[in-house]
Amino acid sequence: QDAIRIEGLSKTYDGGHRALRDIDLTVPAGSVFGLLGPNGAGKSTLINILAGLVIKTAGKVRIWGWDQDDNPRQSRASIGVMPQELNLDPFFTPRGALEVQAGLYGVPKSHRRSDEILEMVGLSDKAEAYARTLSGGMRRRLLLAKALVHHPQVLVLDEPTAGVDIELRQMLWENVRKLNRERGMTIILTTHYLEEAEEMCDEIAIINHGDLVARDSTTNLLGQL
Ligand code: ADP
Ligand code: ADP
Numbered sequence: 453q454d455a456i457r458i459e460g461l462s463k464t465y466d467g468g469h470r471a472l473r474d475i476d477l478t479v480p481a482g483s484v485f486g487l488l489g490p491n492g493a494g495k496s497t498l499i500n501i502l503a504g505l506v507i508k509t510a511g512k513v514r515i516w517g518w519d520q521d522d523n524p525r526q527s528r529a530s531i532g533v534m535p536q537e538l539n540l541d542p543f544f545t546p547r548g549a550l551e552v553q554a555g556l557y558g559v560p561k562s563h564r565r566s567d568e569i570l571e572m573v574g575l576s577d578k579a580e581a582y583a584r585t586l587s588g589g590m591r592r593r594l595l596l597a598k599a600l601v602h603h604p605q606v607l608v609l610d611e612p613t614a615g616v617d618i619e620l621r622q623m624l625w626e627n628v629r630k631l632n633r634e635r636g637m638t639i640i641l642t643t644h645y646l647e648e649a650e651e652m653c654d655e656i657a658i659i660n661h662g663d664l665v666a667r668d669s670t671t672n673l674l675g676q677l
Contacts (some may be wrong), residue, residue: 458478463507473663480638481516481636487642488646489642504524505533519540530606531605531606533613534596534607547566549594566601589614593623596624607628607637628641649670655670656668656670
């Protein structure tokens with residue numbers, strides 16, 4: 453089964469900038485998949501379309517079998533996104549933020565696992581601290597936690613380790629591996645660190661100027677460089 457199936461996906465922003473051009477891409481269920489490319493290539497646009505935050509201009513997107521247009525609710529429920537921007541409501545605590553997120557996704561109270569998720573990302577100590585007092589690293593941990601509250605089958609991380617210190621990078625990598633191996637979660641991450649892609653990803657796609665220019669196993673693709 454494919455976790456993600458994208459056909460003929462294009463995005464032209466208001467003003468005429470073509471950020472994505474006729475992308476065909478499938479991501480197998482259970483894999484760790486890397487989306488690589490230089491700044492401005494279209495990676496965030498692609499991820500934001502998957503997340504339902506940016507409206508595509510053309511094409512088909514299926515998430516966990518659900519067509520984004522025909523089954524918007526189910527497709528949205530199947531995916532969790534850790535964004536790149538560290539935007540958080542400064543007046544929420546991590547516990548509060550997770551409750552709100554769970555409410556937004558309609559997760560029943562009996563299925564909420566805030567403590568477990570906070571523990572996993574290493575935020576238990578800060579569960580009651582206001583977000584405005586959290587460091588950049590803590591905010592990233594909270595954003596990962598928020599992406600997990602509705603138990604998505606597919607987790608997307610947009611540049612999860614850009615500008616983070618070694619300790620946090622190791623923690624994020626460890627979390628990602630655990631989610632993939634122990635829960636079979638499909639992971640998609642964007643990065644411009646080749647080393648990170650090599651370390652983490654089973655398969656890689658490379659985007660440049662809105663075009664998908666390569667897609668192969670990590671060994672085949674990075675072995676050629
Ligand atoms: P990235 O690190 O992914 O390259 P950018 O710096 O390109 O991020 O973009 C940061 C944010 O600004 C994104 O949310 C993106 O959608 C938005 N953005 C980027 N370029 C433009 C633009 N030309 N006009 C409006 N918004 C933009
Ligand atoms: P990446 O994540 O690979 O850096 P983006 O998807 O952020 O690339 O951006 C792809 C292109 O689309 C860039 O040229 C960027 O400036 C442009 N872009 C991104 N967001 C917007 C936006 N909201 N409005 C207009 N142009 C945008």
